[in-house]
Amino acid sequence: MAKTIKFNLILDGHPVRNLEGLQAHFSIEDMLMYYKNGLLLRWLDVREYRSQHDAVKTIQKTTNQEIISELIKIFELEMEESLIEKAIAIYAYQEETRWLNEEYQKNAFQKNQIILDYHSGYDALIEHMIENMDNMALLKADALVLEQDYLGLFILDHVALFEKLKNNAPKAVFAVLTRNAFRPYWIGETANDKIYLSIKNDLLPIDTIKEVLGEDLKIVKRNTQAMWDPIERPEVEVMVLRIENNTFIKNAGEFSEKLGATDVNNQFLKLKGLEYQCNDEKLELLYMEV
Known part of the structure; x- marks a missing residue:
């Protein structure tokens, strides 16, 4: 009897040997490609993930959005809908190119x-x-x-x-x-x-930012009592649009950093994660995710 040859999936540049690796490095673009060319089913088969194999095999959806939604359920992942939509749009352009x-x-x-x-x-x-x-x-x-x-x-x-x-x-x-x-x-x-x-x-101008960006604008109003308040995790890249005088921000986890209004405003400053310091809950921090 011929020996089954096991192989790795490459997700987000990482070789994946098991479900834990697939969950850690799940890439929408890569998973769509592997689903469509049949490698995902072969990988699940040779790795003997029977329940996941059968679930993937029975997917009846046709659009990229529907397929990814099913794969996310099968592999028990949590992803924001906006990230899924963005990745699928990128994948569509890559396919067309x-x-x-x-x-x-x-x-x-x-x-x-x-x-x-x-x-x-x-x-x-x-x-x-x-x-x-x-x-x-x-x-x-x-x-x-x-x-x-x-x-x-x-x-x-x-x-x-x-x-x-x-x-x-x-x-x-x-x-x-x-x-x-x-x-x-x-x-x-x-x-x-x-x-x-x-x-x-x-x-x-503040009113224009709010009008143009609408729900895509994130607004923070809180008194952090002179402490650094974690607003976004380090893996979330943000673009800060405006902070008020006497308020401060920094990259998540950067202990020596402290950026004020003169450092931030009009610069469209990009940060990895976001921490905020403010002593007046009436003041606003305006930013958006990258």
Whole structure:
């Protein structure tokens, strides 16, 4: 009788040998790929996880969202719906990009046609952001694709693009600023002066932040009694939009750090986790998840 050969799944860059490893390194993009190409079922079979194997085999769902929801239940995981939506949107773009690359190779498109399609893809992506102007999960996914696939066009077009998004999809400006590659062009010392001034004057007033971001804005109002209050865990990356004078923030677990209003405001400061210090419950801390 032939010996069963065991193999590992690679999830989020980690080799996974058992269910505990799968739960620790669960990656939506990787799991969708393994589910669709059949490797997940083979892995469960050779590792003799019978109940999970049978449950995966009987999944009747067709959309990526439904499939992932079923896999999360089967493997007893807890994930926020916004994270699932963002990862699935990214996966969809990756699938489309892979398909286009295969089509280019298969049909040997001419160079000028590829360039035309590249520009068309960029234009379509920006229009997709405008069409989904209120959906932060999709806007973040679009911003990631913009960074990965169209950075060169962004650099050439960053002034006109800012005006277009500010006027038609202002929430998208905040999504774009979550990506490090774009920030030097729109904010900070190296940014276009006109853009940076417009962001500070037109998008960063408190009422405007609240109106534009809506439910995607997180507001903290509490008296921490001069103690550091943990707001977000270290694995949650945030972008702080505004704090009041005499209040302070820092990265989660950074004992020597203490950032005040002059360090934070107008900087779109990104932190890993968030701790907060405030002595007045009327004051507000405004931030969003990256």
